[in-house]
Amino acid sequence: MATKVYIDGRVYPPEEATVSVFDRGFLYGDSVYEVTRTVRGRPLELGAHLARLERSAEAIALVLPPRAEIVRAIDETLAAAANAESYLRIMVTRGAGPINLDPAAADRPRLIVLVKAMELPPTKAYSDGVAVCIVGVQRNLRRAVDPRVKSGNYLNNLLALAEAKQSGAYEALMCDFQGRLAEGSTSNYFFVRDGAVLTPPLDVGILEGITRHRIMDLAHKAGLPVHEMELWPRDVKSFSEAFLTSSVRGIVPVVTIDATPVGAGVPGPVTTRVMAAYAAFLEAS
Numbered sequence: 001m002a003t004k005v006y007i008d009g010r011v012y013p014p015e016e017a018t019v020s021v022f023d024r025g026f027l028y029g030d031s032v033y034e035v036t037r038t039v040r041g042r043p044l045e046l047g048a049h050l051a052r053l054e055r056s057a058e059a060i061a062l063v064l065p066p067r068a069e070i071v072r073a074i075d076e077t078l079a080a081a082a083n084a085e086s087y088l089r090i091m092v093t094r095g096a097g098p099i100n101l102d103p104a105a106a107d108r109p110r111l112i113v114l115v116k117a118m119e120l121p122p123t124k125a126y127s128d129g130v131a132v133c134i135v136g137v138q139r140n141l142r143r144a145v146d147p148r149v150k151s152g153n154y155l156n157n158l159l160a161l162a163e164a165k166q167s168g169a170y171e172a173l174m175c176d177f178q179g180r181l182a183e184g185s186t187s188n189y190f191f192v193r194d195g196a197v198l199t200p201p202l203d204v205g206i207l208e209g210i211t212r213h214r215i216m217d218l219a220h221k222a223g224l225p226v227h228e229m230e231l232w233p234r235d236v237k238s239f240s241e242a243f244l245t246s247s248v249r250g251i252v253p254v255v256t257i258d259a260t261p262v263g264a265g266v267p268g269p270v271t272t273r274v275m276a277a278y279a280a281f282l283e284a285s
């Protein structure tokens with residue numbers, strides 16, 4: 001089990017993986033990134049992740065290295081780490097330069113690929129579900145740094161998670177400025193009501209999760225009604241089930257929200273069905 005880091009054309013062991021303190025990723029969070037995992041050694045949904053990286057970069061006018069170079073860097077780093085399964089983080093910063101907010105002060109984009117051994121949440125999280133809480137920290141406004149942009153500036157999400165952890169919860173559930181349910185610090189949310197699978201729409205201001213997209217498709221193909229819909233904290237009592245999704249974790253059932261059981265307070269039949277469909281998808285990937 002190894003950690004390896006690609007920086008600007010070379011793969012390093014973790015203790016030698018360093019970047020300049022003048023890098024704008026360090027100074028300002030002026031970067032974009034993606035996270036996925038491998039399945040049988042290959043990056044899961046790589047095409048979708050690279051497409052989102054390109055959309056994020058475009059939104060902040062950051063010019064990425066060519067896709068072929070990024071793919072080559074990923075292959076090299078995965079090969080050097082040689083893990084059974086890996087966590088994979090692809091980062092592109094705007095580069096280094098003088099202390100100056102002006103993006104024009106950056107020298108050139110810096111590509112970093114970090115690979116480490118894959119670690120899933122404890123099996124208990126999947127079998128028994130987790131507790132989450134609705135936090136006071138709001139999801140960023142779309143007219144600030146749009147939550148669709150997966151940028152290196154995650155301080156807001158970090159504070160949301162810290163607030164959730166303080167209440168003993170596993171993950172935060174953030175609302176937008178109007179109070180609508182939005183997403184987690186590093187996850188999207190799904191809820192079940194009257195047998196239908198509900199999830200907040202993109203225009204609430206959330207990350208367009210690759211897993212979210214996959215789950216909506218799989219649930220639909222499994223014959224479940226799927227709706228993107230505005231939801232509010234007051235709706236929570238009407239949900240019979242809930243779960244959260246992300247590329248690394250897949251699907252994690254949510255059994256309490258703000259210490260109140262969701263439905264029966266155990267992973268429910270719809271969640272179990274969607275988890276089985278996702279497991280089959282991973283098996284076939």
Ligand SMILES: Cc1ncc(COP(=O)(O)O)c(C=O)c1O
Nearest residue numbers: 186187188207209210211246247
């Ligand atoms: C804010 C946020 N929402 C949702 C997700 C889940 O996205 P994906 O399914 O693409 O991993 C992430 C992933 O890290 C995230 O950071």
